[in-house]
Amino acid sequence: GQNIDQPTEMTATEGAIVQINCTYQTSGFNGLFWYQQHAGEAPTFLSYNVLDGLEEKGRFSSFLSRSKGYSYLLLKELQMKDSASYLCAVRFYGGATNKLIFGTGTLLAVQP
């Protein structure tokens, strides 16, 4: 299988830092994406990791460890508008096509 596991829900306080974890099965791994999805809206791209290490983009950072099948999304200086679902998606080699498998998403609630 190609299960993507991430927590269902998280709560954090405005101004704080939150880390959202994602684990996946390593066989056939070919890249990992994080998307943000506000309620009733389409997912929007946040980050892409294919090599080990940390990718920083403003208040958002994403980390990948390919050997451990593990990634996290780090959100700093949380704002109320960061309340959304965060989707971890892994691309697997699939013969002639690359399959992108999404996790169920982590619903983040930012409280004042």
Next chain:
Amino acid sequence: EAGVVQSPRYKIIEKKQPVAFWCNPISGHNTLYWYRQNLGQGPELLIRYENEEAVDDSQLPKDRFSAERLKGVDSTLKIQPAELGDSAVYLCASAGQGASNEQFFGPGTRLTVL
């Protein structure tokens, strides 16, 4: 630059009726995807096109679902007949060339089957 366009945004039908969704990808994007997203779940791939060719339709329920992308640009997804369990958001995404192949999603069509 315009993003991925989908229509309609909302659709309510009775079971056993047909329904169709339309998607226009970002200009120049050869790869087009149709996903289904149930409430509280991540998107699940239904079909992927490279230009006009369906390269992965393994998850498309072919007894009732069909899709086409005749000229390699816009695409339609059809359900006939619809069932109660088809109620979901149907997302279209497109991607261009490049190592990341980042997918850009449209706003989706929220289908309710009564």
